[in-house]
Amino acid sequence: MIDQASFAVWFSVRRDDRLGGVGQYEQTAVELKPVAEHVVSLAQLQPGERVLDLAIGTGNAAIFAARSGAVPTGLDAAARLIDVARARAASEGLDASFLVGDVQALPFDDHAFEVALSVFGVIFANDANRALGEMIRVLAPGGRALLSVWVPTGPIDAMVGTFGRAIATATGVTPTRFAWHDTEAVRELATRHNAHVSFHDGELRVTASSPEAYLVANEQLHPMSLTGRPLLEQAGSYSQVREQALHILRQGNEDPQAFRVTSPYRVIEVSI
Numbered sequence: 563m564i565d566q567a568s569f570a571v572w573f574s575v576r577r578d579d580r581l582g583g584v585g586q587y588e589q590t591a592v593e594l595k596p597v598a599e600h601v602v603s604l605a606q607l608q609p610g611e612r613v614l615d616l617a618i619g620t621g622n623a624a625i626f627a628a629r630s631g632a633v634p635t636g637l638d639a640a641a642r643l644i645d646v647a648r649a650r651a652a653s654e655g656l657d658a659s660f661l662v663g664d665v666q667a668l669p670f671d672d673h674a675f676e677v678a679l680s681v682f683g684v685i686f687a688n689d690a691n692r693a694l695g696e697m698i699r700v701l702a703p704g705g706r707a708l709l710s711v712w713v714p715t716g717p718i719d720a721m722v723g724t725f726g727r728a729i730a731t732a733t734g735v736t737p738t739r740f741a742w743h744d745t746e747a748v749r750e751l752a753t754r755h756n757a758h759v760s761f762h763d764g765e766l767r768v769t770a771s772s773p774e775a776y777l778v779a780n781e782q783l784h785p786m787s788l789t790g791r792p793l794l795e796q797a798g799s800y801s802q803v804r805e806q807a808l809h810i811l812r813q814g815n816e817d818p819q820a821f822r823v824t825s826p827y828r829v830i831e832v833s834i
Contacts, residue, residue, distance in 0.1 A: 589783050591620040598622035598681045600764050601708050601829055605677050607632040614675040614700060616665045617683020621647025628656035636660040668696045675700050678707040685711050690740035691751060698755045698834055706833050711742035713826040717814025718768060721807045729790050732797035748830055762829040770821040773811035
């Protein structure tokens with residue numbers, strides 16, 4: 563099982579660089595499309611409903627919502643990713659708006675939306691209580707929110723944990739993060755905001771031509787790899803950690819002719 567703090571360390575290392583556009587998050591966004599589609603399907607959106615997509619990446623959930631006839635607004639801290647999402651929506655002629663902002667301080671009035679969504683976005687906020695509180699604040703009475711979270715198991719999770727723990731060792735920084743995968747912890751958090759939660763489990767299939775190709779692609783493009791690798795190289799541990807990560811991917815590979823692994827996730831449905 564992944565050390566949640568280690569994952570947070572890796573993601574948080576120079577996170578402003580990720581938000582500023584280091585690497586190509588677009589590749590990861592394509593990989594996560596099935597989860598966004600699942601989240602939107604669970605929301606059972608109605609035509610004309612006002613939908614807020616938080617920490618949108620390249621806008622997957624907002625675009626699925628617009629295709630269903632809802633009216634989405636997407637928010638992300640990364641201006642470049644907002645531009646990508648805006649261009650994607652425009653290319654399909656979809657009714658959607660996008661803006662730069664902080665999920666912990668939403669620039670919207672109370673009760674401004676019927677639905678709020680977040681696909682692996684809100685879970686990376688520094689203050690989970692504040693982020694969930696803001697998500698709930700902007701919901702209209704009877705509104706609903708759905709956010710996806712990783713369940714800490716599987717080869718990708720183990721690989722991320724290997725890098726994360728190494729970076730924690732190299733930097734001496736191990737922040738505490740909220741355990742979004744813990745259903746009881748989430749229930750307690752929701753209760754603080756007079757909200758109720760239910761849970762839906764899912765699995766994301768990740769594929770590539772080989773374990774080696776998957777790792778190389780992430781080394782070259784993924785923002786976390788590009789920000790974390792220099793720290794490990796400076797510490798002199800990158801090569802060893804990389805071999806450990808590759809071993810994990812090989813051992814967990816479900817397709818001997820290529821590369822396929824399964825990553826479990828959970829969708830938290832919040833009702834008020």
